[in-house]
Amino acid sequence: MPMALLEADVKIPERKKHVYIKQPGEDTKQYLPASNITTIPGSLSERGCSYCGAKLVIGGVLKDTIQIIHGPVGCSYNTWHTKRYPSDADNFQIKYAWSTDMKESNVVFGGEARLKKSMLEAFAAFPDKRRMMVYTTCATALIGDDIKAVAKEVQDELGDVDIFCVECPGFAGVSQSKGHHVFNIDWVNQKVGTVEPDITSDFTINIIGDYNIQGDAYVLQRYMDEIGVQVIAHFTGNGTYDACRSMHRAKLSITNCARSAGYIANELQKQYGIPRMDVDTWGFDYVKESLRKIGAFFNIEDRVEALIEREVAVHGPRLDGFKAGLAGKKVAIWTGGPRLWHWTKALEDDLGMEVVAMASKFGHQEDFEKVIARGRVGTVYIDDGNELEFFEVIDMVKPDVIFTGPRVGELVKKVHIPYINGHAYHNGPYMGFEGAVNMARDMSNAIHSNLFKLAKRDISKGGF
Amino acid sequence: MATLVKDKPRTGCINPIFNCQPCGAQFAAIGIRDTIALVHGGQGCCTFVRLMFAQHFKENFDIASSSLHEDAAVFGGTKRVIDGVKNLVLRYPDLKLIPIITTCSTETIGDDIEACIVELDAWLKENHPSRGIRVIPIHTPSYKGSQAMGYNAAMEQIVRALAKRGEPSKKVNVFTGWVNPGDVTELKHLFSEMGIPANILMDTETFASGIMPDKSSFAYGDTTVSDLANTANAFASVAPCAYEGGLAAKYLESEFRVPSMVGVTPIGIENTDKFLRQLSDLTGRRIPRSLVEERARAIDSIVDLGHMFLAGKRVAIYGDPDLVIGLADYCIELGMEPVLLLMGDDLKGYKKDTRIAELGKKAVGFEMEVILNADLWELERRLRDGMKLDLILGHSKGRFIAIDYQVPMVRVGFPVFDRAGMWKNPIFGYHGAEWLAEAIANEFFAHMEFKKDREWILNVW
Numbered sequence: 019m020p021m022a023l024l025e026a027d028v029k030i031p032e033r034k035k036h037v038y039i040k041q042p043g044e045d046t047k048q049y050l051p052a053s054n055i056t057t058i059p060g061s062l063s064e065r066g067c068s069y070c071g072a073k074l075v076i077g078g079v080l081k082d083t084i085q086i087i088h089g090p091v092g093c094s095y096n097t098w099h100t101k102r103y104p105s106d107a108d109n110f111q112i113k114y115a116w117s118t119d120m121k122e123s124n125v126v127f128g129g130e131a132r133l134k135k136s137m138l139e140a141f142a143a144f145p146d147k148r149r150m151m152v153y154t155t156c157a158t159a160l161i162g163d164d165i166k167a168v169a170k171e172v173q174d175e176l177g178d179v180d181i182f183c184v185e186c187p188g189f190a191g192v193s194q195s196k197g198h199h200v201f202n203i204d205w206v207n208q209k210v211g212t213v214e215p216d217i218t219s220d221f222t223i224n225i226i227g228d229y230n231i232q233g234d235a236y237v238l239q240r241y242m243d244e245i246g247v248q249v250i251a252h253f254t255g256n257g258t259y260d261a262c263r264s265m266h267r268a269k270l271s272i273t274n275c276a277r278s279a280g281y282i283a284n285e286l287q288k289q290y291g292i293p294r295m296d297v298d299t300w301g302f303d304y305v306k307e308s309l310r311k312i313g314a315f316f317n318i319e320d321r322v323e324a325l326i327e328r329e330v331a332v333h334g335p336r337l338d339g340f341k342a343g344l345a346g347k348k349v350a351i352w353t354g355g356p357r358l359w360h361w362t363k364a365l366e367d368d369l370g371m372e373v374v375a376m377a378s379k380f381g382h383q384e385d386f387e388k389v390i391a392r393g394r395v396g397t398v399y400i401d402d403g404n405e406l407e408f409f410e411v412i413d414m415v416k417p418d419v420i421f422t423g424p425r426v427g428e429l430v431k432k433v434h435i436p437y438i439n440g441h442a443y444h445n446g447p448y449m450g451f452e453g454a455v456n457m458a459r460d461m462s463n464a465i466h467s468n469l470f471k472l473a474k475r476d477i478s479k480g481g482f
Numbered sequence: 483m484a485t486l487v488k489d490k491p492r493t494g495c496i497n498p499i500f501n502c503q504p505c506g507a508q509f510a511a512i513g514i515r516d517t518i519a520l521v522h523g524g525q526g527c528c529t530f531v532r533l534m535f536a537q538h539f540k541e542n543f544d545i546a547s548s549s550l551h552e553d554a555a556v557f558g559g560t561k562r563v564i565d566g567v568k569n570l571v572l573r574y575p576d577l578k579l580i581p582i583i584t585t586c587s588t589e590t591i592g593d594d595i596e597a598c599i600v601e602l603d604a605w606l607k608e609n610h611p612s613r614g615i616r617v618i619p620i621h622t623p624s625y626k627g628s629q630a631m632g633y634n635a636a637m638e639q640i641v642r643a644l645a646k647r648g649e650p651s652k653k654v655n656v657f658t659g660w661v662n663p664g665d666v667t668e669l670k671h672l673f674s675e676m677g678i679p680a681n682i683l684m685d686t687e688t689f690a691s692g693i694m695p696d697k698s699s700f701a702y703g704d705t706t707v708s709d710l711a712n713t714a715n716a717f718a719s720v721a722p723c724a725y726e727g728g729l730a731a732k733y734l735e736s737e738f739r740v741p742s743m744v745g746v747t748p749i750g751i752e753n754t755d756k757f758l759r760q761l762s763d764l765t766g767r768r769i770p771r772s773l774v775e776e777r778a779r780a781i782d783s784i785v786d787l788g789h790m791f792l793a794g795k796r797v798a799i800y801g802d803p804d805l806v807i808g809l810a811d812y813c814i815e816l817g818m819e820p821v822l823l824l825m826g827d828d829l830k831g832y833k834k835d836t837r838i839a840e841l842g843k844k845a846v847g848f849e850m851e852v853i854l855n856a857d858l859w860e861l862e863r864r865l866r867d868g869m870k871l872d873l874i875l876g877h878s879k880g881r882f883i884a885i886d887y888q889v890p891m892v893r894v895g896f897p898v899f900d901r902a903g904m905w906k907n908p909i910f911g912y913h914g915a916e917w918l919a920e921a922i923a924n925e926f927f928a929h930m931e932f933k934k935d936r937e938w939i940l941n942v943w
Contacts, residue, residue, distance in 0.1 A: 029572035057549035060520055060566030061573075065549070067526030072550065085933070090586050090624035091495055092502030096530035097897070113882040119495040122625050125590055136494025143496060143859060156524050156587035157625060160555065188524025189555040189587060405544065406573060425536035433697045476695035 020049045022398070026406035030058055036401040038386075040394065046387045051403040054382045056192055064352075064379050069155055069190030071197025071380075072099050075278055077151045077184060079229050079237045079254040080262070084140050084147050086116040086131050086438035089155030089164055093117070093188070102442040103230045105256045110147075125356050129163050141179060145310075149259035150181045152469040159187035180259065182209055193380035193402075195277065195355075202281035204263065206289065210282075213263035216401070219248035220317040224268040224292070226283050227275030228299065230255030232411040232446030237453060238299060241309065246320040253279055266290045270315055272297045272308070274449075277385055280467065300357075301364025302337055302454040306330075333451040339369065340458040347368035347465055350417040352403060352426065353380030353440040359388035361421070366394070369458060374415040377403035405429070418465050434473055437462035487833065487852040496820070496859035497879065499800050499826025503622035504724075505531045506632025507583040509660055509896075510640060511620075512543040513684020513703035514710070516578040519620075520566045522548040522559065522593065523585030527624075537899035539689050541701035546570055550587060559588055563598045571610060578707050580617045581640065584650055586624035595619045616707060618643035628827035630725055630802050633660045637683070638729035644707060645714035647738060653681040654765070655740065657730050659723025659747075660802055660895030660896060661910065665690050667910035669722070672758065673749070675776075676767050681709055681716060683727070690906065714738040718764050722747045722910070724755065724802035725829065745837070748910045749808030750815050751781060773912070780912040784919040788848040790943065791923050793817035795872035796848070798861055800824035801895035802881065805909070807837050809875050809894065810850075814841070816919060818873070819848040822864065824856035858883060865889070873922065890929040892921050 020041050027033035035052040048103050055434040058061045066074075078085050087094035094117035105111055116137040120129045137150065152165050168182040186200040223242065228235055235255030242249050250268040251261040264319060265271075265286060272295050273283040283294040295311060298304035315324030349371050351358050355378045362373040376389060376402040398411050408426070412433060420430050421440030430437050438444050444460040447453045475482055504521060507667075508531050511519035514536045520530035528547040535543050567580050582595050592715070602617050620639045622632045653682045654671065658666055662684045670687070673680040684702040692699050713719070715738070724745035731742035732880040735894035743764055746782060748757035754777070758769050797813050799806050810820040820841075825832050832838060832854050842850065853860050858880050865871065867880035867885040874884050874891040878900045884891035898904045 026573065027747055030569055056551060056564075057525065057547075058569060059548045059562040060569035061548045062518075062544060062546055063549060064527065064529065065525045066529045069525040070526050070530070070621075079497075086494070090502045091498045091500065091628070092505060092527070092624050094495070095498045095501045095879075096526060096534070098497075100530065100533060102508055109882075113886075114496055117495040118493075119498070120625050122623070125586075125625050136492075137751055139492045139494050140496065143863070156550075156555070156585070157590055160587060162589045187555075187587075188526050190547075191548045192551055193525070405874070423533070425533050425542050428536050428540055429542040431698055432691070432693055434693065470693075473693040474695055 021038060021051075024407050024410050026410045032058065033407070038390070038399045039341040040390060040397055040399065042395050044252055046390050050383060050390070051399055051401040053378065053386055054192060054195060054380065057402060063402055064404070064423075065193040065402060068186050068190040068194060068197035068200070069093060069153060070097055071190040071194030071278070072184045072186045072201040073153050073197070074101060075194060075229065076198060076201045076254055077153075078111060079103050080257050081107035081111050082147060082149055082152040083259045084114075084116060085153070085434060086118065086137060086142060086150060087153050087155060088118045088163065088453055089120055090157055091117045092120045093155040096329060102232050103255065104233060105230065110418040125161055128161060129158055130168050133163065133165060133168050134172060137168070141176060141370070144444045148179045150179060151184060152181060153184045153457070154187050156187045156189050159185070160459050170179055171272070180237070182259075195382070196217065196381040198278040202279060203285065206282050206285040207248060209263045210286070211263070211266045213260045215250050215261065215264035215267050217248065217267065219246055221247040221318065222270070223247055224249050224251050224253060224265045224286070224314070226253045226271050226273045227251055227279035228252065228255045228449070229275075231354065232443045232448070234299070234447045234449035234453065237447050237450035241325060241450065244325050245313065245318055247312065247316065249390075253282060266292070268292055270312070272312065273448040274299045275356050277381060281460055298360050298364070300360045300417055300453065300457075302333075302368045302451060304360075304364050307452055310327075329451040331480045333455050336455045337458055338464045340455070343368055343462050343466060344458060347418040347461075348374045349370050349461070350411070350415065350419060350420040351440060352377040352408065354379050354383045357440060359385060359392050362389060362394075362452070363392040368454060373397060375411050376400070377408070384465060406425045409433070419461055434470055436467055438464055485838075485845055485850045487838065487853060487854065488854055490855045490857060490860055491649045497857050497862070499824060499856060499858060499879065500628035500630060501531070501534070502582050502586070502624035502629060502667070503627055503632030503635065504536070504624055506587045506629040506634070506660065507581070507622045507636035508537070508545055509629070510633055510636040510684060511583070512545065512583050513686050514579055515702060515704055515706050516576050517581065517703070518544050518546050518570055518574060518577060519581045519583050520546045520563065520570065521548050521583045521585065522546055522563055522588045522595070524587060525549050534897050538897040539690065539701065539905055541689055543561065543701065544798045550902065555587060555591060558591060558593055560593050560598050563593065563595065568605065569614070571606070571615060576929055577615055580615065581620045582617065583620045583636070585623055589623035590622065595621070606841040616644065621680045623658060627829060631827060631829060633726050634729045638725050638733050640710060641713055642733055644710040645712050645734060645738065646711040648712065649715060651715045651717065653679045653712070653716050655713045655719040655731065655734065656680045656682050657719060657721040657723075657727030658682065658684065659721065659726035661723070662905040662907070663687050664906045664908040665910040665914065668911040668913055669853075671913070672773070672911055675770055675773050676758065676761055676765070677770075678761060678767055679764050681712060683709065683713065683730070684764065699739060706923060707781065714740070716740050720761070721745065723802070725803045725831070743802070747808040747830055748914075749802045749805070750812030750915050751777065751912065752815055753808060753811055753909050754915065761860070777912045780916040783916050787919050787923045788816055791926055792919070794819065795801050796870060797873045798819045798822040798871050798874060800858065800861065800876040801854065803829070803832065805895050807835070807841065810841050811844070812915065812918070814844045820845070821848055821850055821871070824850045824858070824860055825852065825854050826856055828855040873925070888933070890925045892918070892925050894918075
């Protein structure tokens, strides 16, 4: 039976449709885990809320924008200091968190006046910051505060500021994925096309769905500089608010994280005729492939080949150095969604590893189509996995290393399996040629850690 | 000189000191054995709090969500509470307690948690009569107070739901407050030296778990449902943190006539002396020689640092209210000048807190500002405008202020995610006083070396 009811799920049998074990000869027309549907309450799901999908994942990355959260203080507090996305603007985006800190009286009488004061105070505290995003949360959406009206007032009053409103409370949708969607669509409809960029090259692109985790965007920017392609906007890694308003002027959109930002790439294609090109910016061979696609699009193949030749000469031997220690090792990838299909084949083709289990928190059907097409037979594919399932899957597939978040990492540590931060990396960047080497090095250090060997020893039993 | 107590001069919040109430309730719940709380709200309300606990302790704690989605926000979410609790009961065979923690959304839509519990109790009685599972309500609307008040409210509601009159016990309830496992260890030590049996609420010492050869160890809280039931029969209650556990102690006093001792926070030598004297008065037990010696060793260590390195240093302190007050007191004891205290929520009680007035009297030779309903911008903007500070005492959320303005900082309280293993150290007791003074001195020393500022002094001291 390719759809599997795990032992842990006997009491919640509806989980069966979310767990798939790929069999020889099957394809996704026959079997596909159900995804992007209601979370089962009390299942110890790993999902976050839609608000965080908009603020923490996309908007909060921008290096020049005040992010004010209209709601009780926790929504702001919780999405502060939980990401590793630096910037070249003194890390403004990770140092500050703004909240309207709403109170009971605001729930009763409305919080618009409080929002307005908080917005004005924030602009006053940071006089060199003139861009702002305002987010609704569960409480303020339920009481129906009109944040757009308030934003317009503030914009009219101050004159030199621009404000974007994100109306995506935590309960909207079933996971953070809904927040990505709302942000993308509202941004393209309200803000794209309102700033004209300086064009300095015949070749212009948007880099979509990269969030500069541990400097990923710097790597991509360097490659583009080297082949003479002008990046109009990073959506949103190390990006600016106004650059993202000028995305309509690019000739091409390359999309890495198609789950969180594929929507805007589609809209740019639909509204402005900018082609969407999906790329893999993780994985040594994938990066070559992706750069060649960009080169072919702009007819600058020779520049791209020169870049690849040089990078491969530098980083190829470094990657080779890790191959012997990683070949045949088993990996599990338990992350958000797209990294499953970005990483599985790359780890297998580049390094000869076996990806034996994958779980996605918020992936959709198209993510599972991609990952099952790229993934191995016998591998376990799970949508919205939960803790008891994870333990069972560990026993089934016995991974040597797991890509997951730091909390689950603390859990799998107890059963002698090292984790690598699959969201924010251990020591990145992980994108590009150098990133593939970093990733291999981190896996090698984890898998061959002496400490886990020592942890297995029971000194009370002697024999050592 | 004068103490100025004033409110933050702004409405909004820039860099909050605290999380919201449900976070505090979740911290209380993870201290109870065989317990998984169900947070009734959006998924983020629990997912991010779990991440924060994991960041602080480097351990995982199980907390469930009712995963409120749009339909539930419109039509009510009680079915998701019922289903969530049932799923927990069915999949976790050892569960004994399921607190249902409310949030801003579910308090706003007005879901009737008590009615859910009546329905669930009937279901449990019919289907799982031998399991003895309790389901209890914890109301913590996020738009009131802060994580500290949420913890206080949760402790009170947990005790209210579980305390049960029985045989009188010789034990003293110890409502530790939101402190680190290192402080729990220290409280246990003080009670043990005094010869007083303690009922520790919540016992978080077992948050430290190992990687066992047989993979059997996981972090868990060690207070049991029966420990909580027995709070009604205690000889007395002690709540060293008035704002975190004080409500529970007061409830037991009014409902079960358990006398309470609230708000003597054993931070520093003098406050630990007071704490022990009150314990002695309460129980008739004499303070033993072992504690005289322990205290002497602490003072001996601190004297090596006090007037040479610590005296006259200007300090800003923020975090949990009892911690801030206790630390300010201790700073003055060390000859330091706590010039800025940030109280991170709008609790009315601060204005009447006699401990804050007492601090003012002790603040001789410097002006002490106490900001109520404060955020960390109150600290940063003062530094930006030229305030001179020698030390910051607070949790990791202020780390970039310390980094950008190059102010030495010792991490205390919750959360601390940018230093390793800090939760294992005590702040409480003579051990805590000793550790803290040394931690501050070592921070100064590292800073002197990094800045090449009289680093040669440390050749001989």
